[in-house]
Amino acid sequence: MIEAQGLTKHYGEVTAVDGLSFEVRPGLVTGFLGPNGSGKSTTMRMVMGLDRPSAGSVTVDGRRYGDLPWPLREVGALLEAKAIHPGRSAYNHLWCLAQTNGIPRTRVDEVLDLVGLQAVARKRVGTFSLGMGQRLGIAAALLGDPGVLLFDEPINGLDPEGIRWVRTLLRGLAAEGRTVFVSSHLMSEMALTADHLVVIGRGHLIADLSVEEFIAQSSRRFVRVRSPQAAALTSVLEQAGGAVTAEPDGALTVTGLDPAAIGEAAAASGTVLHELSPQAASLEEAFMELTHDSVEYRGDVTGGGHFAGNGPAFPGADRGPGAGPDTPATAPDQLSTTPR
Ligand SMILES: Nc1ncnc2c1ncn2[C@@H]1O[C@H](COP(=O)(O)OP(=O)(O)OP(=O)(O)O)[C@@H](O)[C@H]1O
Ligand SMILES: [Mg+2]
Numbered sequence: 001m002i003e004a005q006g007l008t009k010h011y012g013e014v015t016a017v018d019g020l021s022f023e024v025r026p027g028l029v030t031g032f033l034g035p036n037g038s039g040k041s042t043t044m045r046m047v048m049g050l051d052r053p054s055a056g057s058v059t060v061d062g063r064r065y066g067d068l069p070w071p072l073r074e075v076g077a078l079l080e081a082k083a084i085h086p087g088r089s090a091y092n093h094l095w096c097l098a099q100t101n102g103i104p105r106t107r108v109d110e111v112l113d114l115v116g117l118q119a120v121a122r123k124r125v126g127t128f129s130l131g132m133g134q135r136l137g138i139a140a141a142l143l144g145d146p147g148v149l150l151f152d153e154p155i156n157g158l159d160p161e162g163i164r165w166v167r168t169l170l171r172g173l174a175a176e177g178r179t180v181f182v183s184s185h186l187m188s189e190m191a192l193t194a195d196h197l198v199v200i201g202r203g204h205l206i207a208d209l210s211v212e213e214f215i216a217q218s219s220r221r222f223v224r225v226r227s228p229q230a231a232a233l234t235s236v237l238e239q240a241g242g243a244v245t246a247e248p249d250g251a252l253t254v255t256g257l258d259p260a261a262i263g264e265a266a267a268a269s270g271t272v273l274h275e276l277s278p279q280a281a282s283l284e285e286a287f288m289e290l291t292h293d294s295v296e297y298r299g300d301v302t303g304g305g306h307f308a309g310n311g312p313a314f315p316g317a318d319r320g321p322g323a324g325p326d327t328p329a330t331a332p333d334q335l336s337t338t339p340r
Contacts, residue, residue: 001026001179002047002148006056009042009203016042018203019056024181026147029174031194031211032183033287035295039203040183041080044150047181048077060148072101072144078137078151086126090117090136093125094143101144111139116165130157138166149173151182155189167193187284199287201294211283218289220281223259225252225266226274233271240265251275 002024009017017039024030034040045051047058049065060068060075068074084093094108112118115135120128125136134157141149151170155163170193174180181198184190190197190211197214199207207214227233230252234244242257254262259278266273281289 001061002058002150002181003062004043004047004056004058007043007046007053007058008055009039009046009051010054015203017046017053020200020203020205021056022198022205022208024148024179024198025196026179027174027177028195029170029180029182029193030196030198031190032181032198032200033185033187033190033291034183034200034206035291036185036297038200038291038294038296040200041152043200044077044079044152044181044183047150048075048079050079070101070144072097072103072146074144074146075148075150076141076144076146077149078134078141078154080152084125084133084136087124089122090125090128090139091121093136094139097140097143103144107143107145111142114142115139131159131162134158135162138169146178148179149181151180153183153185155184155186163189187282187287191283199290201291202296204294206290206294214290215280215283215286218281218286220285220289221255222279223254223257223262224275224277224279225254225262226250227252227266227272228274229271232269233266233273236265236269236271237262 004020004022007017007020008015020039020043032040032043042051043058046053047060047065049071057064063074065071065075088096090112091108094111095105097103098105098108109118112121115138117132117135117139120132125133128136134154138151138154141151151166154170155166158166167189170180170182174195182193184193194211196210197207198205199214209217225233225237230246230250234246234252237244237252237254237257240257240261242254242262245253247253257265259276263273263276266276
């Protein structure tokens with residue numbers, strides 16, 4: 001169990017985490033979601049005693065990280081910033097960590113097997129790819145066989161097989177009764193992996209609920225209806241209080257009425273239905289809707305000009321490769337073919 005109470009962190013002028021209170025319970029995978037810079041990594045660092053809260057507290061099974069006698073046996077973490085000596089082998093890195101917490105050497109081999117790095121265990125960590133580094137970080141988190149696990153963006157850099165492996169691993173750890181807290185920006189993956197969600201924006205708690213509740217509370221729920229009598233059905237549904245939009249493919253999108261009300265209104269008016277299907281928002285849609293006002297760093301794909309075809313993004317950008325402001329309009333190779 002992880003418990004945060006009024007957790008707050010200031011970095012000078014910046015308030016990275018602002019009065020955050022939540023619980024992460026055992027036996028579940030809890031997804032930790034929030035836009036870039038919302039304070040997820042800072043929160044996880046405070047759980048692991050790597051940053052001191054400016055106010056409030058966070059505990060693991062009722063104790064602060066610094067008070068745990070064998071911290072790696074209580075809580076393991078894969079955090080974003082990896083502080084691994086590049087000249088050390090994967091095996092030695094894990095063996096050094098194990099010795100600090102009285103963990104036997106056999107466990108090093110076990111976790112190397114578990115993450116699939118046994119074949120490269122003696123290679124220098126500095127030569128590892130991003131995905132191999134992530135696997136080593138996961139091995140370190142699992143080393144002390146802890147009951148509480150934190151993973152900050154664990155699937156970054158993993159191939160599809162690796163992503164599926166992490167999903168299975170996290171679900172398995174939770175099924176064993178462990179507390180699993182994982183951040184990720186990949187919503188489709190979170191929808192498959194997490195049971196519960198803690199969502200933050202600008203350091204504040206926005207939501208703390210199950211994945212189903214999170215999606216259900218999105219206003220993007222609607223019912224898709226098809227009928228050979230679409231015009232008649234539209235007026236029937238509007239009279240019943242629904243809002244109806246005709247889609248290009250002939251379907252009708254209905255909000256404000258549930259499927260039962262739509263079916264009954266259609267039957268009462270003798271209108272034929274070919275489809276009546278409730279549509280839930282995806283986790284990504286629900287997340288975008290909920291965090292819209294909390295996004296600090298937003299890319300522009302609409303009005304910037306260079307994607308929308310409104311002209312060049314910078315002087316010379318429309319003149320082809322290599323055509324900077326100082327480049328002559330005629331390329332040198334063309335000059336050399338000009339007869340003299
Ligand atoms: N060591 C630090 N010194 C100063 N500011 C920091 C430090 N660490 C984080 N911050 C600031 O705190 C805020 C929260 O950052 P944090 O890394 O916790 O966000 P995040 O939710 O993990 O973002 P991302 O999704 O991009 O990983 C940001 O404004 C960041 O610039
Ligand atoms: Mg982060």
